[in-house]
Amino acid sequence: MNKVKKWLFISLLISLVSGLIVVLVTFDAGTIDALLSIRPEFILAGILLHGLSYLVWGMRIRALCQSLGHRIGVLRSVEIVTSGSFAASITPSSLGGEPVRIHLLHLDRVPLGKASAVVIGERVLDGIFILSLAPFSMYVFSRILDNPTFDVLVSLAEIFLLGILFLSLYAIWRPEQTKKLAHLVVRKIAPVVGTRTDAKLESILDRVDSELENFHNSVAFFVKEDRKGLLIGVFYTLMFWLVEFSLLYVILLGLNQYPDVLVVFASQVLVMVLMAIPATPGASGMAEFGATTIFSVFVSSSLLGITVVAWRALTFYMNLIVGSFVSFRILKDTEFMKKYLR
Template identity: 40%
Template structure:
């Protein structure tokens, strides 16, 4: 069993067990009536909102690529982003999706350094939107969440986001110093692990990509500001669509939409999912959602809401992302190479 299969098995296993436990613990006599009385037009509406977010994501990629001089076809952009969600769904912090998007963009349209800048800047815009929204979310949920373990995970998520933003900013401002730091860290790591052959050429490759990323970031700031503007606009629209899933599902379950609480809890939930604890954040997503949604959703409704939400944002991603990925990569084993890369 290769690494790819192991990750998929672990991810699905943890998710299935988590969903089962949640459903068992929150099951109530009212739950069956709730399921039988669901308004399917709102449930399908929620699914359409999630699928529409892929379209907006594709528009973001095309607009940001165009800003640095590369015309990425819209349908290709949608293929690229949908294929990446499969790998993102089985790797911690969704980190596996970025290398795949970089590869596909560089294979079809632009140098690796330029593609890296587009993909990383997209991730940075996501982080900025969530960080701006997080204090607002905390304000609306003040006094409703009393779980110290959740506080620790949220702090860890915020810390990771700030660290990534700092490193990205530093790589743009001082690429040489960051490269030196990578050389020193790689040398210490190689001595500690004994993997000198694997580490030997890694700093040079990273240093080269840091230079490309730094130059491309300057292009965004100087000539590509229009691309950054539309990138941020599409980022906001993307998250509004994604966060609208819970209100739509609540309407489908016969409840009020609770827009403010739904948006606030999902902002904090996204921060939780950044913590690289499990592949695809399985377990953390289910139990985190249960804890956060319980602040405004009755217990008998909670299990159904979490299961449908997870089905749309995780299992649908696996299905669609898997189909598109294997359509694009049927003649190669790129995903396996990314996950199974061995030391030289």
């Protein structure tokens, strides 16, 4: 329990401090006027939308399990994803969510191999979706800013993201060659970051092999054995992100702002890319400052701070509140989380 509290405290502290800094830097007389004219019905709609995202996410994991011959109720599926969202919110790059969801699926008599295929398959679908949209999102922003320097940065970033997407697809097609490439990169980087002992290096290489095998096997399973389940997963993935990306637009409507929907969606794709960097638990700090920079393109400075805080409240704090309630009061399954977070 102490480990869980420690990670939770660190995640909350970084997020709260970052949010406070953003608000203080952007606060002015216009901010007060905006707060006084907030339309609460849209804030409530944002809460309901994020609640709907839990349901859509739960339906995705339920449908994938059902396609593999294992029935899980809708309520139980929602419990699994919200419990996993709590662990994801207090671990770097949201990596804690997957082991928790796999564990809870296994408790519902889904074999570990199939549970891993479902959960890792979900993450692969999300990753491919975001990476595929990232170049288009950068193009949208380059048209708005019309800045030659930004255009160069966008071009380099697009090449980098497309490279990641290509490597991900190549890892599915040729896992053994991908392992050799990953080993080469790790051996080159390890001395630079201070990993000099053979034992430590071998441990890292074993972890790389394990992750690549899980990645390949999970995707290959659905591609070869259950393409219908894969198509269902793609459908629910599109629905999930449509609901999630609608949150920011609804928040801005509540602040009497009417931005371009396409720009709002594109901005969140870029924020998701930044949040994938495993820097802090739950991407705290990275999310607030990254969102502030990107949202500033279409949100006025007076409203920027409260917009970021409201968006983060729905996408982060709500996950903590709902996820902790499910994990500790309904599921009462904290032993695995404590073991994982040690």
